[in-house]
Every structure is written in structure tokens, then in C-alpha cells.
Amino acid sequence: MLLLVVSAVTFAIFFLVPRLGGQTIDQLAVQYVGKDANPDSIAAVKANLGLDQPLYTQYFDFIKGIFVGAEYNFGPDPSMCNAPCFGYSFKTHVEVWPELMDRVPITFSLAIGAAVIWLLSGVAIGVLSALKRGSIFDRLAMTLALAGVSLPIFFTGMLGLALFTVQWPLWGDGVNYVPFADNPADWAWNLIIPWCSLAFLYSALYARLTRAGMLEVMGEDYIRTARAKGLRESTVVAKHGLRSALTPIVTIFGMDFGLLLGGAVITEQVFSLQGMGSYAIQSVKDADLPIVMGVTLFAAFFIVFCNLLVDLVYAAIDPRVRYS
Amino acid sequence: MSEVSKEQSGARVPGPASAPGEPVVSKAAGSAGSGGAGEPFLSVRDLRIHFQTDDGLVKSVDGVSFDVEAGKTLGIVGESGSGKSVTSLGVMGLHRSANAAISGEVWLDGEELVGADPDHVRRLRGRKMAMIFQDPLSAMHPYYRIGAQIVEAYRVHHKVGKKVARTRAIEMLDRVGIPEPHKRVDSYPHEFSGGMRQRAMIAMALVNNPELLIADEPTTALDVTVQAQILDLIRDLQKEFGSAVIMITHDLGVVAEMADDLLVMYGGRCIERGPAEKVFYEPQHPYTWGLLGSMPRIDREQTDRLIPVKGQPPSLINVPQGCAFNPRCPYADVPKDGITRTERPELKQVGAGHHSACHMSQEERTKIWTEEIAPKL
């Protein structure tokens, strides 16, 4: 199932992306050849890269490359692109895959850290808000949440940067990514502002969702039954209420998280983090098609993967789903 | 109930108030057929449950009193919005106090619950008093197995291991007539049929041998043949465990089969209360007459027309001053000496353990019932 969806996605990408660039194949080839382009050298490049082949052949070559690697002939000497070969940049003459692998840790660090923060804070705030509906806490939290959903991330991110690197220079040197393996403390310390600004948006969203979900669930008959059994209110909330209210959250979390793994484009830009998002932006700007395709494919994989995971988790949570 | 009686009941400390003039099924009067078996297990005095809403104060329950003795069944009858379910939830202490204002007294086995520590009341819930609900599908958590839900109910009140509790759950499922209980214990609620679910619900409610069982419309969502099974089961279990039962329903047929005593509610108040036979055969309130006349009866010769109650039930925000039934009452114009429409009728004793709240004199009502109403039913 997963493979089916991913291959459908790749296929779509492969056939759509080259057209979306608005470039002809000739123009592409010109990029390779460089300054002294003439019809002969262009034709040669096209032949070498297989650009003169029909699209489906190119597609199979591309897919083959992912599994067994591919050889690209251009310029003076042929170069090997090892499996998994996600393509080869026309511009920088670098393989896409290793470049991606360099950037994956940054994107993952950003996504995972932010996800932990927003899940914990969002769900906690949502539950408290629902239980103390109408209280000052609830109103305050919901106002803040409204701000969170409406403020764009480049604004909160910039604001965070301005406040904490300039106004109160807790991060005087700015945000510099340090790999986790090098120094976990520095890794975390440097990512706090990006995490928080990204999480601010999502916790706001999740707080609202959780609150709405909890309010609905706590009015259900089975909550009344749980109380009638003599359970403690905390058990009623946690075991009976929250479990039901979390079901829709799980679905949305899967989608959001998968999306983020493909690169938090704006956040990475704001904090100059060299993640997949900034890689994608760069490649689009440069019209470097193989990179665009490689990154899209990679991101698509994670989105599909996370959604599949959601379905599995959903079935584990809700026994009714298993039978339908 | 009047301010006076409220003061009286407030002044009394141990035991439920039962002032001489007070219109409750008092021990002295004795609910007919009870055999006068001492203290009632549950006594509710002047219970009021008001909700503050955006539209105004909703007086869902406005001064209701009753007793239930161990081994006896009280039927609470009324239409939607009459306050019958709210009353039962009030007895269970299931109204969260944020928007609900609760006053009055609920004496359960000698303990007053309205002013008691909520955690103490929680410990009584499910152990001394248990409840079953109308729709067993929505009343059970869809994500947990039937067995787990029964085990949970048992382990809140018993310090036992999961194994012991599970054995107990299987035993209860078997007792309520679920076939292959050791297998079905691991089923989810949606895998059961409606009747089976209600049986499982009953098993869950009775797992701690509660002395009071409140059944809120337990058969309304069920088919008639399944209803018969469930009523039979409740009756059997009551006989076996000797528990007190409160049966809340809109179906007079169901109460006639189950209840020893009857409480008829209208607009948040009790308008008639007494032994079931009295209320069915010598009803003393025009609303009770209306209910009896509204019902097509399968056990009588076909009647040409039903005799419905005209108009609509009152909104609980604007309960009419005086008698709540006044706007719909066909006898509202019968002269009542010196009583204005805005005066609220109190429950008055009309027979042994039989009370009703109507301004008309008892003679008048008896005359109307025997001459005008009864022959048409």
C-alpha cells in the first residue's frame, strides 16, 4: 500500500515537475553545457542524460537509479551516482542523496523537538481549558491560541530572534545548528527558539482542537457512566475522556508531522537552518530540477508514511475501526 | 414545597425530616404494602436542582421529596423535561456544581449526601448506589472491552487484583444471562446487540451489589420483546439482592409492571405520589388523568379517541406561577374557594401514603375521576 502510493506520487512528480518549471528540454540541456552552448553539444548532453528518451524511459531510469544507482555522462568524465540515487544536480554537479542526508538531521531535529513541545503544551492547555471552561485561564489560553493561529511563523520567528538575540541576548551568537552527536546540550540550546516559534503555531492549533474535543467528549453518556461507577475525576478525565478526545488529534498530528519532516520551509529560512526546506527553496530558485524532484519525493515518502502510521494507530485506539 | 418546610428540614440534623404536616410518604403513613420495614433506604427531601443558563434560571427540579425502601421499587413517571432524570442524577451526586445549584437533602442509608464531601459521595457511587442508562451503546465507552469496564467498576471499590475482578466480571455477565460469558467478556460494546449491551450495563451496575439501583429509561431504546427480557431480569435481580430500585420512565406500562410506589412529575415538581395501585385506580391529579387518557391501551376494549392533554409542556425557565399544570388543565376554572391562580398547590394527603398537589377539593376530584374520566378510559 505504502509503495503503491509512493510510486504514484513519484510518477506524478516526474511527469509534472519538469513541465511546471516552464523550461523546455533544450533549455535544461543548455544549463549543463554552460557558456559555449551550440546545437551539437546540446544534443550530446541530451543524449548523455537520456533527456531525448521518452518520459517513461526516463522514469524507469530514475526509479532504477534509486535502487541500483546510475551513471551520468556529462562533461569530461562519467560519474557514478550510487544507490540510492535520487538524481544529480545539473548546477552544482553534486549527487542529491548525500546532500539530502546532510540536511535530514537538521530538519528532523527541528520537527521532532517542536512536535514534542506542541503536543505536550497544546494538549495540556486544551484539556485544562476544557475542564475549566469559561474560567480566566480558559479565556487567556484561547486568546493566546487565537493569536498563535493567526500570526504567521515568520513574524513569531523574527520576533523571537529580535527579542532573544538582540534585546535580551540570551542567544548572543544567534541560532547555529550543532549536530546532536557533537553536543546534545548545544544542539538543544540552539534549537530552542526555532522549536518554540514553530511549536507556538501548532500548540495554538492543538489547544483549540483538544479543547473542542474534550468539551464534546466530556458531555458523552459514557463519561456519566464512568462517574456513576465512582471513579475519581482524574481517572474519568484521563482514561475515559482524553483517550477519546485524542483520536482526532492523532490523525492531524500524523499529517502535520509528516509535512514537517519534508522541511519546515519558512522556519528554516527565518533561522538560516540548512534543512530540507531551505534546500528545496534553493533548488527551486536555481531551477535545479533533479534536486526539486529528489526533495519532493523524499518529503512525499514521509507524508505518506506518517499517514499510514496514523491509520495503524487509529485502528489500535478505536476498536470500531478494525471491523469496518 | 414551601419556605416553611424548608426551614423545618434545615433545622433537623440526624435523619430525614418528616414533619407531621409534611407531604411525604412518611413512616407513620407507610407506603402501602411495604409492611412498615423501618427506615427507608433512600429519603429525598425538598430536592431542588437549578441550572444557571444564558437564557435564565432553569428550575429542573423544584422541591421533590420521596422515600424508597429496600426491596421496593419506586417508579418516577413524567414527560421529557419534567425533571425525572435530573432528580436521579441529583441523588447520585452527578451534577457538577459549577452551574448547578443543589439544595435539599438526600439521605442514603442514614447519611446525608447533598452537603457531604464530594469524594465521600464518589465512594458511595457504584458501591451503594448504581445506575443504568437509557442507551447502553452510548453509555459504554466504545474503546474498552466490556470486561474491562466491569473490572474497572469493581476495582474502584474493591482492593483486588485484575484476575479476581475478571472472574467476578464473568460471573456477573453469566448472572445477567449473557451466553458464553468467558468469551464475551473480551468483546467491545459495539459487538453486542442492544439487549445484550443493556444486560452488560446491568452487570456493570450490579457488580458491587449496590443497595440502590437507579434505572433511567432502561428499556426505552429496546424492542418490546427485549424490553420484556430486561424488565424480567431487573425484577429477578431485585428479588435476589433485595435492593431498592428507582425506575424512571415515561411508559406507564413499564411502571405498572415494576413499581410499588409511583411519583408523577410535571414541570420539575411532584404532582402526585403514592402506591402504584392508588395512582392508577384513584388518580387525584388532572395531569395523571391526562397521562392515562393519552395512552392507547392494549389491555382494554378499543376506545374511539384518546383523551390527550391539550397544549405543550411548560418551559422550565418560565414555569407558570402557581400550579405548573394550570395552563393545560381542563379543570382550571373549577371554582376553588379563595385560591388564586398564582398560588402553588402543595402536596396533600388524599389516602394512605397517597398525596397529590391540586387546588380542587378531594371530593371534587374523586367525583370528576369516577364520573367523567374513568368511564372513558
Add this chain to the structure above:
Amino acid sequence: MSKAKDAAVADTTGKDTAGEPLLRVEGLVKHFPVKKGLLQRQVGAVKAVDGLSFDVHAGETLGIVGESGCGKSTMGRLITRLDEPTSGRIEFQGHDITHMSAGKIRPLRRDVQMIFQDPYSSLNPRHTIGTIVGAPFKLQNVEPEGGVKQEVQRLLGLVGLSPEHYNRYPHEFSGGQRQRIGIARALALSPKLVVADEPVSALDVSIQAQVVNLLDDLQDELGLTYVIIAHDLSVIRHVSDRIAVMYLGKIVELSDRKSLYERPMHPYTKALLSAVPVPDPRRRGLKSERILLQGDVPSPLSPPSGCRFHTRCWKATEVCRTVEPPLIQLEPGHEAACHHPENAPDQIPDDTTVLASAREAIALVGDAVAVDPAVAEAGESAEAPKTVGTAKSEKTAGTAEAPSKGLTKE
């Protein structure tokens, strides 16, 4: 409904004998396919309605009663052609409407109207009462005399609402009033046949009676024909002239009211009737022979073979398991589909060996007081002559030959 009307109906239509029925249903079947998997392969079918035949005569009320899942609501949607039947034939005033297309059926919609159960969800909350009740005129392009507004106000008056309610919205009304609005809408185009699916079951008792009386009055005034679908046997008895009892997609008994309630022939009908709680506390002690069916209704996905009731029937024999009993007239005006009917001669008298399952099919509730049937009968007749629930217990037990608990009292 009323006795006077009974007579009138018999006179004008001649009921079971001559005269074209208003609605004729033959072998009506509706299966809902159950699909599974990625390719939506059909793995079975819910046999919601599985071969119904009946007539509805002008001016009468046919009651359809049964438990949930028996297919009565599906039947209602089929005869109003809200759903298309899988097979069978529906004739309305002699025209075959079984598979009529949406365009062709439009004129029919004028003559056949439906009243729904839930007065809360069947009215569009954003439309005024005027728009809702007047909608049929627009849909059918009918301009009533004096204009739509005046006609709608007349209809509102007819169902006991005030014409001033014209500009109000559904949420301003209580359940009973909403059901009146639904009735007014159904009556807008002066239909000939009104199909009401559980018209009062969502209403409070006192309101139920108002609506039942209203339906009764409207029938007298407008000469309507009703098909009323309900699960409540007391309501059905009150409103119907003839009654069909359904079980698992089939009609098991079809009879005029009096004979059905006094002498039920199908064991299922008998069990159903005896299960109705009777609002009479004095009867509690007398109800020593209530028939309690055990278990649940089988799934309509795979209904039992032969007679569909045989899995729960205390009289079931081998023939019941293998041969489906046809719905045949056992008495004038009284049809039943049973091999071993009550209150009628046994159809297969040779087959006497009761199935093993039948021995545990029911429990006869013996109350604390074991009442001598003779005393019970006497007590009854003194009070309310000829009641159903307690009729002839000794016969039940005798013919059943079921050594169930109830027999101990014999």
C-alpha cells in the same frame, strides 16, 4: 380508526372482495448489497425486505408493526418510491410504479406523501414554516386557489397550528408542533395515500395522543388512506383497521385489528403482544403466562432457513426449519405464515416433534403467585373483557409440548 368508520370503509370499498386497491404490492424485495475490500466486491446482502405482498384499500389504515431491523421502514421508503425495489411490483391506482424514473414519478409524489419519525431533523432549520409547508407547491408547480400563502395558512389551521406561525422557524416549536408542521407539509397537495413512519414515537405521551387524534380527524375529513409504520403495538392497535406484523423482512401475519389482537395466529405475534407492558398494576399478578422470547433477532444478512422465526419459536418442528410457510388466509380476513398457528388448525399436523432448540426458546414468566388460568380468565373478564396478553395459556403450553419452566404450573 373509529368503529363508525370501519363500517363505512367496508361499505365503500368492499375491502377484501371487489374494488381496485389503492396500492398493491406483490413480492416486494429490497436487498442492500454489502461490499468489502478495495475493489468493493459484494460479499452479501442485507435482506431488508424479502418478499412482501399486500393491498391497501382507499380510506383504510394499514398498520405495519415489527421490531427494529424487520424492514418496516425500508418498506415505507419503497412504497413511496424514495428507494427503488430490487424486485417485485408496486402498483398505485393500477399503474406500475416499481421502477418508474424520477421524472415520471413526479406526479405520483403529489398523491403519495410521507411523514417522518423525527420532527427535529426532518425540517430544515433555516426555512420558515411558510416555506417548508409551501415547498410542495413549488416543487410540483401548483398554484393553489388564493395563492400559496393563504393555502399554507389554511393547512396550518387544519393541523391545529395558528396561521400566524407562517413566518416562524422550526426551532421555535416543540416536538409535537413540529410533527404537526410535517403533517401539514405532507397534506399540502391533498395526497391520496400518506405513509407515516413512526409518526409519534419521538413524542411525549400527552403529545402522542394529540397527534394520533389529529391523524384520525384528518382521515375523517379528507378521506385519506394511511400506511402507519410503528413499533408500538398499542399505538398501532389504536390507529389501524388492518395490521401487518413483520419479522426479518417478511410479513408473518396480516389481519384486521380485532382478530389480530384477540386471536393472534403466528407465535411471533403472540409473543410480541404478550411482551407489551400493560399499564395496570393489578394485572401484574395475573401475568403468569407471559411469553418471554429468548435471545435476539437473527441478522438479516443471513436469515434462518425455512420459517425465519423457527430459531426462536417454541413450536418449531422439522418442517419449520426446512420449508418456508406461505402467507395464507386461515380465516376470513386473517392471513398468517405459519405451519403450526395458534388459534387456527395446524397446517402440518403430522409433524409433531418439536425441535430441541424450541424447548428453550421461551420462558413463561411464572410470577410469585402461580395463578390458575381459569381464575385469571375470570378476573380478567370481570375487568376488561377479552384481553390479549393472557389469552388461553393452557393452550399455548399444551400445543407447544414444550417442557419449559411455565409447564410446572400446569
